[in-house]
Amino acid sequence: MPLLSLKNVEFAWPGAPALLRIPEFQIEAGEHVFLRGPSGSGKSTLLGLIAGVLTADSGQIEFAGEDLANASNAKRDRIRARDMGVIFQLFNLLPYLSVKANVTLPCKLSAERRKRVAETGTTPDDEARRLLDRLGLNDDRILNGKVTNLSVGQQQRVAVARALMGRPKLIIADEPTSALDTKARDAFLELLQEESATAGSALLFVSHDEHLGTAFSRIEDLETLNTIAAEARA
Amino acid sequence: MSLSALISLAWASLWNRRASALLTITAVAVSVMLFLGVDKLKTSSEESFQQTITGTDMIVGARTSPVSLVMFTVFHIGDPAAGMTWESYEWLQSRSDIEWTVPISLGDSHDGYRVVGTDQSFFEHYQFRDRQNVSFADGVPFDDLYDVVVGADVAAEKGYAVGDEIELSHGTGPVSFQDHSDRPFTITGILEATGTPVDESVLVSLLAIEAIHVGWQSGAPSPLANMMTADDVRQLNLRPHIISSALVGLNDRRSTLNTMRAINTYSQEALVGAPPAQAIAEVWELVGVAGNALMAVSAFVILVGLVSILTSILTSLRERRREMAVLRAIGAGPAQIMTLLISEAVLLAATGAAFGIALVYLASALAAPIFEARFGIALAGTYPGMTDLKVFLAVIVTAGVLGLIPAIQALKNSLADGLSIKL
Numbered sequence: 160m161p162l163l164s165l166k167n168v169e170f171a172w173p174g175a176p177a178l179l180r181i182p183e184f185q186i187e188a189g190e191h192v193f194l195r196g197p198s199g200s201g202k203s204t205l206l207g208l209i210a211g212v213l214t215a216d217s218g219q220i221e222f223a224g225e226d227l228a229n230a231s232n233a234k235r236d237r238i239r240a241r242d243m244g245v246i247f248q249l250f251n252l253l254p255y256l257s258v259k260a261n262v263t264l265p266c267k268l269s270a271e272r273r274k275r276v277a278e279t280g281t282t283p284d285d286e287a288r289r290l291l292d293r294l295g296l297n298d299d300r301i302l303n304g305k306v307t308n309l310s311v312g313q314q315q316r317v318a319v320a321r322a323l324m325g326r327p328k329l330i331i332a333d334e335p336t337s338a339l340d341t342k343a344r345d346a347f348l349e350l351l352q353e354e355s356a357t358a359g360s361a362l363l364f365v366s367h368d369e370h371l372g373t374a375f376s377r378i379e380d381l382e383t384l385n386t387i388a389a390e391a392r393a
Numbered sequence: 394m395s396l397s398a399l400i401s402l403a404w405a406s407l408w409n410r411r412a413s414a415l416l417t418i419t420a421v422a423v424s425v426m427l428f429l430g431v432d433k434l435k436t437s438s439e440e441s442f443q444q445t446i447t448g449t450d451m452i453v454g455a456r457t458s459p460v461s462l463v464m465f466t467v468f469h470i471g472d473p474a475a476g477m478t479w480e481s482y483e484w485l486q487s488r489s490d491i492e493w494t495v496p497i498s499l500g501d502s503h504d505g506y507r508v509v510g511t512d513q514s515f516f517e518h519y520q521f522r523d524r525q526n527v528s529f530a531d532g533v534p535f536d537d538l539y540d541v542v543v544g545a546d547v548a549a550e551k552g553y554a555v556g557d558e559i560e561l562s563h564g565t566g567p568v569s570f571q572d573h574s575d576r577p578f579t580i581t582g583i584l585e586a587t588g589t590p591v592d593e594s595v596l597v598s599l600l601a602i603e604a605i606h607v608g609w610q611s612g613a614p615s616p617l618a619n620m621m622t623a624d625d626v627r628q629l630n631l632r633p634h635i636i637s638s639a640l641v642g643l644n645d646r647r648s649t650l651n652t653m654r655a656i657n658t659y660s661q662e663a664l665v666g667a668p669p670a671q672a673i674a675e676v677w678e679l680v681g682v683a684g685n686a687l688m689a690v691s692a693f694v695i696l697v698g699l700v701s702i703l704t705s706i707l708t709s710l711r712e713r714r715r716e717m718a719v720l721r722a723i724g725a726g727p728a729q730i731m732t733l734l735i736s737e738a739v740l741l742a743a744t745g746a747a748f749g750i751a752l753v754y755l756a757s758a759l760a761a762p763i764f765e766a767r768f769g770i771a772l773a774g775t776y777p778g779m780t781d782l783k784v785f786l787a788v789i790v791t792a793g794v795l796g797l798i799p800a801i802q803a804l805k806n807s808l809a810d811g812l813s814i815k816l
Contacts, residue, residue, distance in 0.1 A: 212721055233726055240724020247722070250715045255409030256402075267398045268724045321723075 160224065161185040162328055162361050163209065168218035168228075170208060178204055180387045181218070184379070188328065191352060191362040193372040196381030200388060202365045205381065206331050209363070210243055211235030223328055240269035244322025244360070246351075248334040251318035252306040259302045262287035262320045265327075272325030283324070290320040294350055312343045319351055326358040333365050348374055399729060403736040406716075410709060414741060417705045421745025422752060424698030425788060428691040429753040432780060435684035437764075437772050441522070442680070443673050445589045448520035449495075450646060451666045453477070453485060453656055454638035459667030460675055466497055466638045467669060468676075469507045469590045473499065476635035481662045485639055488655070490648050493518050495640040498602050498633070503561050503595045506547050510602035510636070518642055521589045531555050532582030535598055538627060541578040542596040545586035555580055561595070561605055577623070588765075599633040607631075641666070699791055702741045706734060706799040710806065717807045730807055731800035738796030739789055746788040750781050
C-alpha cells in the first residue's frame with residue numbers, strides 16, 4: 160500500500176476556476192519524489208491538500224492508511240503533526256524561539272512524535288543536537304542562540320532538522336533551496352536526501368528548477384499530473 | 394499542543410516584542426490602578442463620612458427633618474430653624490433611659506469657622522470612626538468663660554497656638570462687621586485632626602455663647618452691649634436659654650424606639666429625635682453620586698487599556714502571518730492558533746492588572762499617612778481583597794473576549810494562506 164495516494168482530486172479556490180484535477184498520484188513509503196512545476200501552477204495548493212491544510216472539493220486522499228479527504232480538520236491537523244515535516248522556501252523558524260526550541264517544537268505538538276523520539280532511547284533535546292550536528296550546526300552558541308543570527312542557509316538546515324524530528328513518514332519541501340546559492344543548494348539537497356533516507360522518511364521535493372531533479376530517481380511534472388493544466392496546454 | 398505549551402509559546406512571542414508589550418502592559422496597569430484607586434478612595438471616604446459620628450444613639454432638636462437635624466448638628470451645614478429650650482434639655486438629662494447628653498449650640502463664627510457651644514461632656518462622649526474620642530494635640534479643654542478650644546484645621550490654617558487670643562463674632566459670615574472685639578477669648582487647647590467637621594470648629598462653653606450675645610438680644614448691638622466690658626459680663630448671672638440640639642447616648646440601645654416616641658410626643662415642646670446613622674446614609678446617597686460617576690469613568694479607562702491590547706495584537710498579525718503558517722505546517726490547528734492569540738491578550742491583561750493592583754497598594758501604603766493626617770480619611774483595605782480579585786478576573790475575561798477578534802482574524806488569514814507563506 161502506498162504511503163500517499165491521490166485519486167480524482169479536484170480543487171478550486173473560492174470564486175476561482177478549477178486549479179487542480181489530479182486523476183492519480185502516489186508516493187511509496189521512503190520514496191523520494193521530485194515534483195516539477197512553474198510558479199503559479201498550483202504546487203503550493205497541492206502541498207496544502209496533501210498536508211491536510213486545504214480540503215479537496217472532491218476525490219480521495221489517503222495517507223498512511225487514513226482517509227485525509229473525509230477526516231475532520233482536527234484529525235488532519237493531528238496526522239500532519241504526527242507524520243509530516245514541512246520545509247518552506249524561507250522563514251521556516253519562529254523568531255522568538257531558540258534554534259533548539261524551534262527544532263524540538265514538533266515534539267511539543269505531537270505526543271506520537273515525542274514517543275518515537277523516546278523509543279530511540281533519546282530526548283528531544285539530544286535528538287535536536289544530533290540532527291543539527293549531522294547538518295553541520297554543532298556549535299552550542301548556535302543551538303541556544305537566536306534564529307535571526309543565522310544565515311539563510313543555516314536557517315534552512317535548521318528547518319530540515321525540525322522536519323526530520325521524530326522521524327515523520329513524509330517530508331514536504333516547498334522550494335527549500337530557492338534562497339540559496341548554487342554551492343549551498345547542492346550541499347543542502349544532498350543533506351536533505353541523505354537524512355530523509357536515514358530517518359526512513361519519504362520526500363516530496365517541489366521546485367520550478369528542473370536542474371535539481373537530477374538528484375532524484377523519480378521526477379514528476381505537475382503540469383502532466385494536473386489534467387486541467389494539460390488540457391490548457393493542449 | 395497542550396495549553397501550557399501554548400502559553401509558554403505566547404510568552405516567548407510577547408518577550409520577543411517586549412518593548413511594545415511593555416507599553417500595552419503599562420496602559421492596562423495604569424487603568425487598573427486608576428479604577429482601584431478611585432474605588433478605594435470612594436470606599437474610604439464613604440466609611441469616613443459615615444463614621445463622622447459614632448457612639449451617639451440619637452440626635453435631638455426642635456422639630457425638623459432628621460436629615461437637616463443631622464446635617465447642621467454633625468456637619469455644620471445649614472442652620473437650625475428653631476432652637477430647643479434649656480428646659481427640654483434638662484428633661485432629656487433627667488430621663489432614666491438616657492445615659493448621657495451633649496448640648497450643641499450653633500450660630501456664631503470665627504473668621505468663617507463655626508463656633509460650637511457645648512460643655513465638657515463633648516470631650517467625653519463625642520466619638521467618631523471606631524468609637525474614638527477627640528484628643529488634644531496641645532492644651533486642655535475650656536474651663537473659664539473666655540476659654541476656647543480650636544479644631545486641627547483651624548489651628549493649622551490660622552497658625553494658632555495655645556495661649557493666643559482671638560475674637561468671636563455673632564452670625565456665621567466669613568467676615569463680620571460686628572466682631573465682639575471687646576471680649577477676647579483665649580485658646581486653651583488644640584484638637585488632633587479627626588477628619589470630621591470638628592477640625593473646622595471652634596469649641597466654647599454654652600455660657601460663652603450667652604456672653605457673646607449679651608446686649609444682642611434684639612439682633613443688633615444695643616448701647617448696653619458697647620458699654621459692657623468683658624469683666625462686666627462675667628458679673629452677670631449667665632445661664633443657657635436655647636441650644637440647637639443634643640447628642641444622646643442611651644442606657645440600652647434596644648429602647649431606641651421607645652425613647653424616640655417619648656421625645657417625638659413630648660408635650661412641652663415640638664421635638665424630634667433621630668438616630669444619626671440612618672440620616673447620614675441618606676445624605677451619602679446624594680453625595681456618593683459623584684463617586685459613582687468617577688467609577689464609571691475609570692471603568693471606561695480600563696476598557697481603553699484593554700483595547701490597546703487589541704490594537705497591539707492586531708497590528709502584529711500582519712508580520713506574524715508567516716509565523717502562523719509555520720505553526721499550521723507543524724500541525725497546529727485553528728483552535729490552537731486562536732488559543733495562542735487569546736493567551737497573548739490574557740497574558741498582557743493579567744500582567745498589567747497585577748502590576749496595577751501592586752501599584753495601588755504601593756501608592757496607598759505611601760499615601761495612607763498623608764491622607765490620615767491631612768483629610769482624616771483612613772484608606773480602606775491595606776491588603777488585596779475581593780474587589781481587587783473581581784477586577785482582576787473581569788479584566789482577564791474581557792481581554793479574553795477581545796482577544797477573539799485578532800484570533801478570528803488570524804484564523805481567517807491562515808485558512809486563506811493554506812500551506813503557502815506570503816513573502
